[in-house]
Amino acid sequence: METKITFERFTDRARAACIAGKKFTKEHNCQFGPEHIFWGLLQDSKSTAFRILEKLCDSSINDILDCLTKNLISVSDRKQLDRLPQETRRNSLFNIAMLDAKKLGHNYIGTEHLLLAMFCEKTGLIGYVLEKFQLSQIVDPCQEFQKILESFHAETQIKDDPVFDKFLTLLDQFSAMFLEQQTQIDSLLAMSKKEPSCNE
Numbered sequence: 316m317e318t319k320i321t322f323e324r325f326t327d328r329a330r331a332a333c334i335a336g337k338k339f340t341k342e343h344n345c346q347f348g349p350e351h352i353f354w355g356l357l358q359d360s361k362s363t364a365f366r367i368l369e370k371l372c373d374s375s376i377n378d379i380l381d382c383l384t385k386n387l388i389s390v391s392d393r394k395q396l397d398r399l400p401q402e403t404r405r406n407s408l409f410n411i412a413m414l415d416a417k418k419l420g421h422n423y424i425g426t427e428h429l430l431l432a433m434f435c436e437k438t439g440l441i442g443y444v445l446e447k448f449q450l451s452q453i454v455d456p457c458q459e460f461q462k463i464l465e466s467f468h469a470e471t472q473i474k475d476d477p478v479f480d481k482f483l484t485l486l487d488q489f490s491a492m493f494l495e496q497q498t499q500i501d502s503l504l505a506m507s508k509k510e511p512s513c514n515e
Contacts, residue, residue, distance in 0.1 A: 326425040348401040349408045364426035
């Protein structure tokens with residue numbers, strides 16, 4: 316009997332990844348394991364996990380997804396995953412994701428934390444996929460994730476910060492006023508040069 320997943324601290328996209336993975340298992344009549352959550356993470360190109368993978372991997376994410384899908388279907392057909400303690404592995408993944416979230420200073424579990432937890436899988440299908448696409452060579456995944464997340468945060472601040480947007484608007488207004496005043500000053504200077512001097 317599988318334990319119901321608690322999504323309290325999960326972001327909407329993290330929930331969606333788990334739900335997508337669960338749907339995959341129902342379609343292929345197999346137990347719900349970390350591999351299927353990994354598959355679910357690759358379904359959303361706008362998720363943080365997907366964007367991080369794009370930064371970390373030289374290969375296309377579609378190539379990773381194709382490899383994972385083919386192997387998941389193959390394993391499901393042979394019922395190999397059914398003999399493994401999937402509930403234990405899945406709960407272990409969630410616990411690792413929670414710990415990784417704390418390491419990164421986050422009070423929620425997002426797709427990035429679920430992906431980071433995947434790097435603890437050194438064997439099995441996840442380990443195979445990580446090694447195949449040279450992701451297992453990353454010495455400190457948590458540190459790499461931190462760097463990428465900081466770069467995302469900086470980009471978001473610049474693009475979406477309302478204070479910054481207001482500053483740019485004021486700067487544009489100031490520039491327009493300055494150019495207008497400069498034009499008026501130039502006109503006055505030109506007129507003053509044309510007028511005859513009183514001493515002439």
